[in-house]
Amino acid sequence: MNQLVFYFAFAMGTFASSCFLYSIVIFCQTLDAMKGFSGIVFFFLFLPFPIFFLYTGYLLDHYSKKWVVVSFQFFLFISSFLLGMGTDLFQSYPLLLLPLAFVNGIGMTTVLPGRMAILREVMESNRLVFHTIAGNLLLIFAFGMSPLAVGWFREGNDYSSLFLVLSAFHLFSMIAFTLLKIEKSDSKLIKEEGIPSLTKNLRKILEFLKEDKVSRQVMYMTILSMLALGPIQVILPKYVRTELGLGELARGTVLVFLGPGLFLGGILTILFHHVERKGLILLIVFSLSSLFFLGFVPFGKAFATSLFLFCFGVSGGVLSSLLPAILQKRTEDGIRGRVLSLYTVCFQFTPAVSGFFAALLADNIGSQLTFGILGGVFLCFALFSFLQYKELRQS
Numbered sequence: 001m002n003q004l005v006f007y008f009a010f011a012m013g014t015f016a017s018s019c020f021l022y023s024i025v026i027f028c029q030t031l032d033a034m035k036g037f038s039g040i041v042f043f044f045l046f047l048p049f050p051i052f053f054l055y056t057g058y059l060l061d062h063y064s065k066k067w068v069v070v071s072f073q074f075f076l077f078i079s080s081f082l083l084g085m086g087t088d089l090f091q092s093y094p095l096l097l098l099p100l101a102f103v104n105g106i107g108m109t110t111v112l113p114g115r116m117a118i119l120r121e122v123m124e125s126n127r128l129v130f131h132t133i134a135g136n137l138l139l140i141f142a143f144g145m146s147p148l149a150v151g152w153f154r155e156g157n158d159y160s161s162l163f164l165v166l167s168a169f170h171l172f173s174m175i176a177f178t179l180l181k182i183e184k185s186d187s188k189l190i191k192e193e194g195i196p197s198l199t200k201n202l203r204k205i206l207e208f209l210k211e212d213k214v215s216r217q218v219m220y221m222t223i224l225s226m227l228a229l230g231p232i233q234v235i236l237p238k239y240v241r242t243e244l245g246l247g248e249l250a251r252g253t254v255l256v257f258l259g260p261g262l263f264l265g266g267i268l269t270i271l272f273h274h275v276e277r278k279g280l281i282l283l284i285v286f287s288l289s290s291l292f293f294l295g296f297v298p299f300g301k302a303f304a305t306s307l308f309l310f311c312f313g314v315s316g317g318v319l320s321s322l323l324p325a326i327l328q329k330r331t332e333d334g335i336r337g338r339v340l341s342l343y344t345v346c347f348q349f350t351p352a353v354s355g356f357f358a359a360l361l362a363d364n365i366g367s368q369l370t371f372g373i374l375g376g377v378f379l380c381f382a383l384f385s386f387l388q389y390k391e392l393r394q395s
Helices: 002-028 035-048 050-064 065-085 087-092 094-122 124-155 159-178 199-212 214-227 229-234 236-242 248-257 256-273 278-293 304-332 335-366 367-388 388-395
Strands: none
Touching: 002 035, 002 065, 002 094, 002 124, 002 159, 002 229, 002 236, 035 094, 035 229, 035 278, 035 335, 050 065, 050 094, 050 199, 050 335, 065 087, 065 094, 065 159, 087 094, 087 159, 094 124, 094 248, 094 304, 094 335, 124 229, 124 248, 124 256, 199 214, 199 335, 214 278, 214 304, 214 335, 214 388, 229 236, 229 304, 229 335, 229 367, 236 248, 236 304, 248 304, 256 304, 256 335, 278 304, 278 335, 304 335, 335 367, 335 388
8 A cells, every 4th residue: 555655646746747847848938038948947947956966865865755755845836836826927027937947946856866765665675676667667657648648738728727737736746645654764874963065965976986887877878868858858849839830739649659658668677677787788778769869850750750759768768767776776775865866967957958958059050950960969979888888888
């Protein structure tokens, strides 16, 4: 029963967060604002990650993970609620979206790694890798299905109703997390006098990564693999709307193929999670994902975009499932929260940066040329990683 409560809370929260990210981007694209404004808002959504991640990781390592997650999920609830209640105000004054996005980002900074860190306290230790992959599968499925869910809802409802529904999902998730029964005591955590400084926190993580080359290379892989996600979230919806000429529901139908791909990739990872040489699998799949990225726009057909998006989703599902699973396995209790927080920064902030610059680039040279240039860059990164990350390749 406790596990079902966790998965319900996890699913509701991740679905609401994923839909909010997609919704606020397409909402920004309807506003009369500066060039690349959707990319700027997207950037502000993830700006808190590099600022606060070490301290939120410290909270997860030293206090009740359940209540830390519930407390910070309130930021996600209130940002969705305010946007729903004041949609007209934000349409009139778009710059107000920047502090709102920042508030939402503060919540995500802790909630995303916190949900994964709770796993060790509610699941059997011998099934930790399985449940980590399963939890991540829910995350990527919710992310992939959000365009279709939002497009379907938007066909008959306005943005105000959409954001209020998402705030209700966050509320249900918070209530469910409060009902979790944590059997393991937080007293086993490593004690430190006071809250350590930013440099001390960072030094502890860097010392761990220095000693464990595989974990360090997993962090590098997280950054490289997430670079492609920003353009997909920011540019691809605009490309489908303007250059393919599709409406809300049709646009969501094209983009939703990422979701089944992510889900299938996660399922494949679960089925074969006992296979050795997971690092080698990561590097091979990353190379394939770069090739799929190159196929999004050159054909100018919705079917081709959906097909390559599905294939990219399969590879992304494998990558985003194996990366945190490897880190969960290799980190100790006293530093796991901070390591997973750093992973979350790499996982979430990297797309924000790439999406910001990709939006500016697309506004000046067009979506098709932007995807072609970025695809070539990602392919070079993939080849470099395969040749240079020897320890990961042999793990």
